[in-house]
Amino acid sequence: MSSHAYDYLDGNAAAGDLSKIFAIDITTAEGQCANCGATKRFAEAHLYMHGPGLVARCSACEQILLRFVSVRERVFLDARGMTYLCFNASQSREAS
């Protein structure tokens, strides 16, 4: 088994960067994969972060859930790989 097969982390590792745009901790939010329908916590996604941005993939089917890129003062978010992302609005913010 090559080490290349294990070049991902989990959604947790994106939380610092994503705290730039999400007011509530995203790692505990539940997202549904637009491809396979699996519903999981964002923390459970497979996160690839060695490119210029972050790519989160579904841990069940490996389709892209979310892409996030910062270019100087601009931040691009593409979340079309999820049909929804459900946050617990009563949760106190843990990522600041």
Added chain:
Amino acid sequence: MWRVGTVIALEDETGTARTIALQVADWPSHTAGQHVDIRLTAFDGYSAVRSYSIGSAPNQEGRLELTVERLPDGEVSPYLTQKLAVGDRLELRGPIGGWFVWRPWQTEPIQLIAGGSGIVPLMSMIRSRASAASTAPFRLLYSVREPGAAFYRNELEAIAAQGHSVQISYAYTRAAPKNWPRPVGRIDAALIANSTWPSGAVPTCYVCGPTSFVESVSALLLSCGNKPDKVRTERFGPTGGRQ
């Protein structure tokens, strides 16, 4: 939001890992298992951000400890483990993450499984359990290359000596102490069966280590009957990720 922490103490854990104690103004405390992002900025403006788990117990004093393993070709960890001095200041963001956490109101059995420096967030859980006077039954299975590579060994031994409520087992992958009953090797199904909670106890499991370690251990836990929603994982890797 980036804050500034001042280094108040440094202590070597092993030949390649150092614990960094920071004092941070207006720090909102943390929950055991969370991490921080550390940002280093060079004179020319180039900056690098890395994530490190917090190893200390939550407290209200604005104090936190990170244990950083030096990676031979790392960009940030050699600086943190070799150059950083008491009194230096570091930029940090956090605490981060609300999923891979243990909170003192959890009373169910807890299974912690660490690979190498993956012990750090799990140590925060063990210390949090003690500081909150929790009676939740904990088990830790800690996989290290060799005896000298284990972090926090004396403290873990002292905790284990206090009774059976925190049970600690080691797996050695390259070299074991003399007369160690198990041959050296990675965590396997037999060790999971002998050293961890049976799935019938419905433990919440926290697995932290390199990605390949986490994949193999979480697959073993699931094959023993643990449910996927009871196995929480935190992976780290050498390429820009958690270290």
